[in-house]
Amino acid sequence: MSLSEMQHYLVRLYTDDCFRMLAQIAPEKTLPMYALSPEESRAVTEIDRDMLETFAASLKGKRLERVLENYALSGRLVPAAMDRYTDRFYQLFPARPHASTQEYLVDFGTFLEEALRGDEDVPTYAAELARYERLFCAAGFPPTRADEDVEDAGAPAGDIPMAACPAVKSGVYFGEFEYNITDIVASLRHDELPSRIEEAPGWIVFQHLAGSSSPRVFEVNQALGSLLDLCDGVRTVRSIVAALEHQLAIEGLTEDLIQALGHMASMGILRS
Incomplete structure (x- = not known):
C-alpha cells in the first residue's frame, strides 16, 4: 500500500482529537478511510495510547x-x-x-x-x-510583495494627480473600532482589566517597520480613516474626493484631501 496513506492516517491521529478517540474505541470506523494494508492497520491499532496522547498534546502545545x-x-x-x-x-x-x-x-x-x-x-x-x-x-511581519509597494516611510510629500489611483502599501493594515481600544490595550498590557469602557469610534493604522516585529500604531480621525478605506488602487483621486464629500455631506474638500493623501504617502502609508 502507499506509504503516504499511512502517513496521512498518523497525522490525523496525532492532530484530530475526535478522530483519535474514534480510532481508539472503534478502529473499524477509521481504518477503512485510508488504504492501509493489514500489517499497517494492525500497527496503528497497537500504538500505545498513553504515548499517543502525550505526543498529540505536545504537537498541539x-x-x-x-x-x-x-x-x-x-x-x-x-x-x-x-x-x-x-x-x-x-x-x-x-x-x-x-x-x-x-x-x-x-x-x-x-x-x-x-x-x-x-x-x-x-x-x-x-x-x-x-x-x-x-x-x-x-x-509585524515583513511585506510579502517585493515590488515598488515596499518602501521605507519618509518619502517627501508631493501633489498627487487627480488621475492617480492611490493604494495602501504592503505591510500597512487599518481598521475601524467602536470602542476606545487603545485604552483597553494599555490596561491589559499592565495586567489590569479595563475599568472604563467608552464607545469612541475611530480608526487605527498598523504599519510594518523594516527590521522590527513591532509595527507603528497610530490613530486617525473618522475622515482620514474613511479616506484611507477608499484608497483601493482602483478609484482615482477625483472619484475618492467625490465619494468622501458625499459621505460627509460636505463640498469643497479637494485641496484638503489631496494634502492628506500626500501626507499619508510621505509616511509610507500610500502609493500613488
Whole structure:
C-alpha cells in the first residue's frame, strides 16, 4: 500500500482529537478511510495510547504557543473563552503544509473575532480586541510583495494627480473600532482589566517597520480613516474626493484631501 496513506492516517491521529478517540474505541470506523494494508492497520491499532496522547498534546502545545503569544491580551481578558476557541480552531483548521506562520496567525484572529462577537458571555469589546491583535500581528511581519509597494516611510510629500489611483502599501493594515481600544490595550498590557469602557469610534493604522516585529500604531480621525478605506488602487483621486464629500455631506474638500493623501504617502502609508 502507499506509504503516504499511512502517513496521512498518523497525522490525523496525532492532530484530530475526535478522530483519535474514534480510532481508539472503534478502529473499524477509521481504518477503512485510508488504504492501509493489514500489517499497517494492525500497527496503528497497537500504538500505545498513553504515548499517543502525550505526543498529540505536545504537537498541539507547540502549534498553539505562537497563537497565544500573539493574542495574549485576549487571553488575559477572556481566558476561559480563549482556551475554548484555540482548541476549537486547532480541531477545525489543521495547519496547511504550505501556509505561512503569518497566514495561520491571521486566520486565527479572524476566527477568534467572529467567535467572540457571537459569545454572550464575554465583554462586548472582546471581538474588537481580537481584531486589534490580528492587525498588530499581521503588520509585524515583513511585506510579502517585493515590488515598488515596499518602501521605507519618509518619502517627501508631493501633489498627487487627480488621475492617480492611490493604494495602501504592503505591510500597512487599518481598521475601524467602536470602542476606545487603545485604552483597553494599555490596561491589559499592565495586567489590569479595563475599568472604563467608552464607545469612541475611530480608526487605527498598523504599519510594518523594516527590521522590527513591532509595527507603528497610530490613530486617525473618522475622515482620514474613511479616506484611507477608499484608497483601493482602483478609484482615482477625483472619484475618492467625490465619494468622501458625499459621505460627509460636505463640498469643497479637494485641496484638503489631496494634502492628506500626500501626507499619508510621505509616511509610507500610500502609493500613488
